[in-house]
Amino acid sequence: MQSLGGLPGVKKIHRSHAIFSALGTFAAVATILACAPTPARAPSTADDAPGYDAADMLARAIRIATVNPPGDEAPLARLFVELLRDAGVEAELVETPAAGSRVGRAAAWGRLRGRGRRPAIVLLSHLDVVPANPQEWSVDPFAGERVGEYVVGRGAIDAKGVAVVHLLAVAELARRGVALDRDVIFLSTPDEELGGELGAGYLVRERKDLLRDAGYLLTEGGGVLVRDEGEATVWGVAITEKSPCWLRLESRGTPGHSSVPGRDAAVPRLIAALYRVQNQEAPVRVIPAVAAMFAALAPLAPEEDRPGFANLASSLELDPAFRARFLSNLQYAALVRNTVTPTVLEGSPRTNVVPAVATAQLDARLLPGESCTHYSDQLRTVLADPGITIERILHFSSESSSADTPLFRAIERVAARTDPESLVVPRVLAGFTDAHYFRAQGITAYGFVPRWYSVDDLRSVHGPDERVSVANLERGVATLIAILKELDRVEASETGGRGDGVDLHFSQAPGPVDR
Numbered sequence: 001m002q003s004l005g006g007l008p009g010v011k012k013i014h015r016s017h018a019i020f021s022a023l024g025t026f027a028a029v030a031t032i033l034a035c036a037p038t039p040a041r042a043p044s045t046a047d048d049a050p051g052y053d054a055a056d057m058l059a060r061a062i063r064i065a066t067v068n069p070p071g072d073e074a075p076l077a078r079l080f081v082e083l084l085r086d087a088g089v090e091a092e093l094v095e096t097p098a099a100g101s102r103v104g105r106a107a108a109w110g111r112l113r114g115r116g117r118r119p120a121i122v123l124l125s126h127l128d129v130v131p132a133n134p135q136e137w138s139v140d141p142f143a144g145e146r147v148g149e150y151v152v153g154r155g156a157i158d159a160k161g162v163a164v165v166h167l168l169a170v171a172e173l174a175r176r177g178v179a180l181d182r183d184v185i186f187l188s189t190p191d192e193e194l195g196g197e198l199g200a201g202y203l204v205r206e207r208k209d210l211l212r213d214a215g216y217l218l219t220e221g222g223g224v225l226v227r228d229e230g231e232a233t234v235w236g237v238a239i240t241e242k243s244p245c246w247l248r249l250e251s252r253g254t255p256g257h258s259s260v261p262g263r264d265a266a267v268p269r270l271i272a273a274l275y276r277v278q279n280q281e282a283p284v285r286v287i288p289a290v291a292a293m294f295a296a297l298a299p300l301a302p303e304e305d306r307p308g309f310a311n312l313a314s315s316l317e318l319d320p321a322f323r324a325r326f327l328s329n330l331q332y333a334a335l336v337r338n339t340v341t342p343t344v345l346e347g348s349p350r351t352n353v354v355p356a357v358a359t360a361q362l363d364a365r366l367l368p369g370e371s372c373t374h375y376s377d378q379l380r381t382v383l384a385d386p387g388i389t390i391e392r393i394l395h396f397s398s399e400s401s402s403a404d405t406p407l408f409r410a411i412e413r414v415a416a417r418t419d420p421e422s423l424v425v426p427r428v429l430a431g432f433t434d435a436h437y438f439r440a441q442g443i444t445a446y447g448f449v450p451r452w453y454s455v456d457d458l459r460s461v462h463g464p465d466e467r468v469s470v471a472n473l474e475r476g477v478a479t480l481i482a483i484l485k486e487l488d489r490v491e492a493s494e495t496g497g498r499g500d501g502v503d504l505h506f507s508q509a510p511g512p513v514d515r
């Protein structure tokens with residue numbers, strides 16, 4: 001999952017605001033653990049208890065270091081393929097471009113056959129993780145330590161824990177010989193943390209056969225937010241995400257001795273340009289998916305904000321007090337504006353040397369429907385310095401999936417059955433996942449992993465002491481199985497039981513909804 005974006009900025013604000021900000025960024029963070037006590041109620045199919053040991057499997061996965069770069073994901077993919085085969089599931093180790101990896105890169109793929117009546121569903125996770133500095137951790141981040149009821153380690157949440165929940169659900173269905181109306185495809189890919197071009201992007205382009213008949217996909221990006229005792233939990237299901245527009249600025253000037261700095265020195269010119277970028281006021285734009293998200297959240301908003309949440313676009317335009325409150329929250333503001341921030345800076349290697357070149361990298365995140373080309377053209381005006389060049393490092397457009405689908409309704413039904421007070425919310429992510437590669441193929445893709453987390457849990461993603469409770473993992477497996485079964489029931493009831501063995505080639509699945 002890409003970037004925690006501004007979470008640390010969450011100040012001590014009104015409790016429900018904190019929760020909304022978490023919801024706003026959960027997107028940016030992915031799927032999360034539950035420090036909050038996982039309420040005892042689990043889907044009422046007691047025999048969904050997994051045969052495999054979740055804690056052991058996750059610990060083994062964490063011990064296989066897959067920090068990206070270089071990734072080195074092949075050994076972990078091999079482990080998952082073995083576990084799938086041991087459970088009687090057809091599986092394949094899919095080699096992917098090595099790109100500097102010493103031990104090789106690969107994805108793990110498995111397909112649990114169903115009755116072939118309905119579009120297959122993909123359970124997508126990623127194998128790679130971001131770096132971890134042991135000094136900041138209370139345990140070795142790559143030892144897969146068990147601390148009380150938790151498994152602690154890099155990737156416990158993002159996203160090796162996701163892969164374990166997916167794998168255990170598939171293995172459990174196979175172990176019990178459950179034939180669903182559709183195939184379930186397990187897919188765990190490399191390279192997500194660097195944009196997925198060498199992982200999910202590569203597979204969607206080069207190995208379409210792996211995704212035959214796929215019409216649905218579940219991946220990281222959403223989950224169940226546990227709030228204070230007695231308050232409704234929020235099941236956040238991500239239906240779209242902002243897209244990255246990563247740019248590299250290069251400023252050139254006359255090099256020389258810094259005791260007599262020239263007027264066109266590269267570093268000061270770059271700093272001046274970055275200052276202009278930092279101080280531009282990005283226009284507010286409320287896309288339908290964001291309006292729907294906040295309208296769904298309105299019942300949980302502070303009294304004075306409910307009307308504003310319910311009618312976001314007009315309230316931001318016509319109600320200055322609400323607008324000020326809303327935009328003062330970084331996570332909310334990031335969902336109604338393009339954002340940009342300089343992250344990487346390079347200048348002179350020596351204090352007393354004026355360099356010929358200075359560079360900066362910008363992480364811009366665009367609202368769905370915006371193009372990076374158009375954005376960087378606009379930025380050229382803001383930079384107001386023809387001597388600075390702009391190069392695009394990473395960008396892709398983001399599609400949206402509809403919330404009006406049998407899969408969304410299946411999640412709603414399971415939420416209502418296991419958590420009657422809960423609220424299911426279609427969400428927009430400020431960060432991005434690999435879901436966009438699949439949405440671009442017309443697959444309905446949601447960011448949702450049934451795991452329970454509290455606001456405070458978010459901070460461990462890409463941070464120190466990332467951990468997940470074993471109970472949370474096991475409850476996630478049981479809930480995922482319940483959702484897969486419920487999807488069959490929903491589709492059967494909505495199509496009058498007609499399953500007619502639809503042979504959907506994955507590019508023929510219903511197209512993306514709103515652009």
Ligand SMILES: [Zn+2]
Nearest residue numbers: 001030158159
């Ligand atoms: Zn992730």
